[in-house]
Amino acid sequence: MSAPHLPKVAGIDPEVPVSTQTAAPLREIPAAPGAFIQDRLAGWVSDLTTLHELTERLASTATLDAALNELLHAGAALVGARRGLLVLERAGTTTPSTTLGLGLGPADLGHLETVERSATALGRVLDGPPDAADARDGIATPDLLGDQDLDPRHREVATRLGYAASYALPLASEAAGRLGGAVWFYDEPGEPSEKQRHLVGLYARYATEHLARLTELERARADIATVAEELLPSRLPCIPGVRLAARHRTGPQGGGDWYDALPLPDHALGLAVGSVGGSGPSAMAAMGRLRASLRAYAVMEGEDPVAVLSDLELLLRLTEPARTATALFAYCEPAARKVVLAGAGHTPPLVLGDRRCEYVETTLSAPLGMLACWEAPSVEFSPAPGETVLLYTDGLLRRTGDAMDRAFARLHSAAASVPKADRHDPAAVTDHVLRAMLPDGLDRSDSTEDVVVLAAHFD
Incomplete structure (x- = not known):
């Protein structure tokens, strides 16, 4: 016969033995098992955050x-x-x-x-x-x-x-x-x-x-940059009565801004600047074709800049109808101090001397390739002895980040501030204008704009 079960009181089973030992009071709460893991995770997060910040800084270079x-x-x-x-x-x-x-x-x-x-x-x-x-x-x-x-x-x-x-x-x-x-x-x-x-x-x-x-x-x-330099003049010609200087910077993707200076019959000189729309190898190739064509037309009929640009317009329209370009061509007779120029959608030249600093007033015209037939009247002016004619592309103006009217004013101010001692040196004039227009330097790597400046100083 089995012994009777004792009644349960308040859910306590009397069969469970009760310890006669008194437990010591709990003085320290043991650390939870997850605390160590949390510390490790916090360390990993800190390391990953540091690594992320450093790689972000590196990626921004x-x-x-x-x-x-x-x-x-x-x-x-x-x-x-x-x-x-x-x-x-x-x-x-x-x-x-x-x-x-x-x-x-x-x-x-x-x-x-x-x-x-x-x-x-x-x-x-x-x-x-x-x-x-x-x-x-x-x-x-x-x-x-x-x-x-x-x-x-x-x-x-x-x-x-x-x-x-x-x-x-x-x-x-x-x-x-x-x-x-x-x-x-x-x-x-x-x-x-x-x-x-x-x-x-x-x-x-x-x-x-x-x-x-x-x-x-x-x-x-x-x-x-090497290809772009090869497409431009390797050296500037020596013509009695005029001294030349040029500065050129090609954008990192390659652009279509160009310049040229070539001797013409009867001791004349042809000066040209231009810009082809777009960037990359395609624009550079088009720039090379356009410059070569202009040289040929200048040799044949350079004394008439309107005819030179008209022929160039016709060639561009027939061979590359989707391409647009701007150009300016000037026919110079240094002995007679005579310059005849025509422009197709291009920025006007700037004349700098001891007595004046002003833009040449050219007739407004559309860029090459924009019209079925291009023709605008030429402009003739006479630079005085000691004056410098500055030709440039609009990349110089856009590099400033200003609106075009402010950029033109800034260029005028930069040219007017050339020290008198430097005004008889076309290279010094060009460098001063570039420093004033582009304080960060011509070779700033984050700019995509081509820049061309061509200076002709008349003795």
């Missing part, structure tokens, strides 16, 4: 030099270093290597170059096999001066420059290959942590892809 500087600074911040050195050299190309220092002057770079390349971590990163572990993970030298096998010259240079440790990393990725390497220097013995190595490795691989794109872009821009 538009030139190779700016990207290299940004890479050096960001890498130093990620590995905790103060100074660094970067070498960019792509295998299989004839492009000379680029060396850039952070916190290192020209003399410091010269000292580093005296160390045998194979004796440095950067040299081993640059010259080692692409699939070696060093090529992936980098080379840390935590105590240079304590390394008994260190090259004596390297020890001497490290002592002179005051660095005691280094970390070298290749600039490589699967798509771009190896573009170069970077090394950061520590003032005291040490090396980056595993987390720092991981972050700078991720950043370096992204930077390599960005550098590869910028390298290809700059190579393409250089090729475009």
Whole structure:
């Protein structure tokens, strides 16, 4: 016979034994198991945020030099270093290597170059096999001066420059290959942590892809600039009684602005500027055809600028009906100080001298290709001895960012401000006008506008 169950009281089972020990009071609340995970997650989020900010800054760079500087600074911040050195050299190309220092002057770079390349971590990163572990993970030298096998010259240079440790990393990725390497220097013995190595490795691989794109872009821009220069006069002619100067800048995509100066029979001179609509190789090719055609028409009937532009209009309309262009042609007789010009939708020349600075009043006309037949009356004027005639394309005006009326006023003010001592030098006049119009410089990389300025000074 089984024993009867005792009744339950308030849900307590009397069969459960009750401890006779009194539990100690709880003085500390143990950390929740998720706190450690939360700390790790917070650290990862912080690291990813830092990496995102640095890559965003790198992606905003538009030139190779700016990207290299940004890479050096960001890498130093990620590995905790103060100074660094970067070498960019792509295998299989004839492009000379680029060396850039952070916190290192020209003399410091010269000292580093005296160390045998194979004796440095950067040299081993640059010259080692692409699939070696060093090529992936980098080379840390935590105590240079304590390394008994260190090259004596390297020890001497490290002592002179005051660095005691280094970390070298290749600039490589699967798509771009190896573009170069970077090394950061520590003032005291040490090396980056595993987390720092991981972050700078991720950043370096992204930077390599960005550098590869910028390298290809700059190579393409250089090729475009070379082609554009070949399509323009290689030198300006020497004609008694007149001196010439020209400045030209082609946009990064290649444009259609051009100029020309050619000797004509009877010691005359033909001056021309123009612009073809559009940009890129197509516009550059059209510009070359237009300039060559104008030279031919100028030799045959240059004394009549209206006939030259009429022939050019007919040619453009028949051969490239979808193309528009502007042009201005001036027939100059320096001995007689006589200039006859005609323009097709082009900006008027500016005459600068000791007694005047004014635009030449030209008849309004449509650009080439806009009408079934183009013809506008020519304009004749006589530059006084010592005066300079300035021809230019509208890219000079658009580069200012002002409205056209304000840009014309700005150009007039720039020409009027040329010092008297420089007014007899066409090159000095051109440079002064460009500095006044474009304070950031003619070669500003973020501008897409072509610029042409041609100056003729009459003695």
